[in-house]
Amino acid sequence: MAYKIFTLSPGSTSTKLAVFDGEELIFKANVTHDPEKLKTFARVNEQLPYRVETIMEELKKAGIDIKDMDAFAAYSGGLESTPGGIFPVNDKIIEDCTSGRLMEHPAILGAQIIRKFADEVSKPAYLVNPPDVDEFEAVARLTGIKGIYRESHVHVLNQKEVAMRAAKELGKKYEETNLIVCHVGGGLSITAQKHGKIVDGNDVLNGDGPMAPNRSGYVPLMPVVKMCYSGKYTLQQMKEKISKTGGLISLLGTDDMRIIDKKIEEGDKWASLVFDNFAYQLGKYIGSYACVLNGQVDAIVMTGGCSKDEMFIEKVKEHTGWIAPMIVYGGDFEMEALASGAVRALNGEEELKEYTGVPVWSGFDFEPETI
Known part of the structure; x- marks a missing residue:
C-alpha cells in the first residue's frame, strides 16, 4: 500500500x-x-x-x-x-x-x-x-579549552538520508555500515557515521571544519582574536565573516560553482588555486574522519548542491580515492x-522514539570543577 x-x-x-x-x-x-x-x-x-x-x-x-x-x-x-x-x-x-x-x-x-x-x-x-x-561519542566532545565542548551541528536530515541510500546501494543495512558523509551546499558538514550513528562531525554553526562556499571553516585562531579586538569590526560583522561571507565568497566574490568553473576554464590562476584548496581542505577532513572510523570505511558519500559539480567531485577523489569508493547524490533530499x-x-520498519525533553548530553558528571 x-x-x-x-x-x-x-x-x-x-x-x-x-x-x-x-x-x-x-x-x-x-x-x-x-x-x-x-x-x-x-x-x-x-x-x-x-x-x-x-x-x-x-x-x-x-x-x-x-x-x-x-x-x-x-x-x-x-x-x-x-x-x-x-x-x-x-x-x-x-x-x-x-x-x-x-x-x-x-x-x-x-x-x-x-x-x-x-x-x-x-x-x-x-x-x-x-x-x-x-x-557524538564522548571522546569527540573535548577541545583544548576547558568549558568549550563540541556538539553536533550538521545537516542531519540529508546526511542520514543519503547514508541510508548508500547503505542500500552497498547491499547492507544502515546499521552495518561505516560511512563518511559530506554535505556540500552553502554550508558544509562532514560526518563519520558508524553503525547508524553520527559519532563525529564538524560544527557547521560555529565555524568548524573545512571551508565552505559561504562559510570560513576553521582558520588559525590568533589572527581571528586580533581581528575581534582591532576595533574595526562589530560582533555581528565577525559572525558574518564566519557564517555568511566566508569561504568562496570571501576569496572569489561568489559561491556559484558554475561561475568559478568558467573562471578556471578561462585561465584564472587565482580561481584555480582557490578551487583546488576547496577540494584539498575537504579531502583533509575526510582523511581525519577515516581515522575516527579506524580506517574501516565502506564508502565516502557526497551530497549537497556542490556535489553536482563533476570537476569538484573528481578533485576530491584525487585526495581521497585511496580511502574508500565514492558514492555521489548531488543536491539535497530533505x-x-x-x-x-x-x-x-x-x-513498522523502524522503531519510533519518544521525545522526553531530556538532552542526550549536558556535560560530564565526572569532570573536576577546578584543575
Missing part, C-alpha cells in the same frame, strides 16, 4: 511543501511569505496562523486536501539534543517549540503546523532526524527524507 505523506520545512521567509505517494513526489511548492507581514510579528510563534493560512491557500490552489493524507512529517528544530530517529509529535515537542527557549527561528513552527493538520484529520505527525540530533521516514514509521 502506498501512503500519501505531507511534508513541510519552514524557512525564514518561505515554507517548502511536498506531497508524496509512497516515496514518489506528486506535488511540491515553495510558499513565500511577505517579508513586511513577517516583520509585524514580535516573535516567531506569532507567525503560526499566518503561515498556516498561506499554506492552506497554496494547497487549495493545487486541489490538495489534507484529509487525503495518511501522515505528516516536518523539519522542525528548537528541541533538546536527541538521538537520531523518528519521533511522533507529542506534547513535550510542542511545549519546547512553542516556548522558543532553545531557538527563535521559523524551524520551531514545523512541528506545530503538522500537529495542527494531523489533529484535524486524526492522522499521525512525525519529526524525522530533527536538526537537534546529537550522537523532503524525500521526511517522506521516507514517515513511510518507515507507518510500515
Whole structure:
C-alpha cells in the first residue's frame, strides 16, 4: 500500500511543501511569505496562523486536501539534543517549540503546523532526524579549552538520508555500515557515521571544519582574536565573516560553482588555486574522519548542491580515492527524507522514539570543577 505523506520545512521567509505517494513526489511548492507581514510579528510563534493560512491557500490552489493524507512529517528544530530517529509529535515537542527557549527561528513552527493538520484529520505527525540530533561519542566532545565542548551541528536530515541510500546501494543495512558523509551546499558538514550513528562531525554553526562556499571553516585562531579586538569590526560583522561571507565568497566574490568553473576554464590562476584548496581542505577532513572510523570505511558519500559539480567531485577523489569508493547524490533530499521516514514509521520498519525533553548530553558528571 502506498501512503500519501505531507511534508513541510519552514524557512525564514518561505515554507517548502511536498506531497508524496509512497516515496514518489506528486506535488511540491515553495510558499513565500511577505517579508513586511513577517516583520509585524514580535516573535516567531506569532507567525503560526499566518503561515498556516498561506499554506492552506497554496494547497487549495493545487486541489490538495489534507484529509487525503495518511501522515505528516516536518523539519522542525528548537528541541533538546536527541538521538537520531523518528519521533511522533507529542506534547513535550510542542511545549519546547512553542516556548522558543532553545531557538527563535521559523524551524520551531514545523512541528506545530503538522500537529495542527494531523489533529484535524486524526492522522499521525512525525519529526524525522530533527536538526537537534546529537550522537557524538564522548571522546569527540573535548577541545583544548576547558568549558568549550563540541556538539553536533550538521545537516542531519540529508546526511542520514543519503547514508541510508548508500547503505542500500552497498547491499547492507544502515546499521552495518561505516560511512563518511559530506554535505556540500552553502554550508558544509562532514560526518563519520558508524553503525547508524553520527559519532563525529564538524560544527557547521560555529565555524568548524573545512571551508565552505559561504562559510570560513576553521582558520588559525590568533589572527581571528586580533581581528575581534582591532576595533574595526562589530560582533555581528565577525559572525558574518564566519557564517555568511566566508569561504568562496570571501576569496572569489561568489559561491556559484558554475561561475568559478568558467573562471578556471578561462585561465584564472587565482580561481584555480582557490578551487583546488576547496577540494584539498575537504579531502583533509575526510582523511581525519577515516581515522575516527579506524580506517574501516565502506564508502565516502557526497551530497549537497556542490556535489553536482563533476570537476569538484573528481578533485576530491584525487585526495581521497585511496580511502574508500565514492558514492555521489548531488543536491539535497530533505523532503524525500521526511517522506521516507514517515513511510518507515507507518510500515513498522523502524522503531519510533519518544521525545522526553531530556538532552542526550549536558556535560560530564565526572569532570573536576577546578584543575
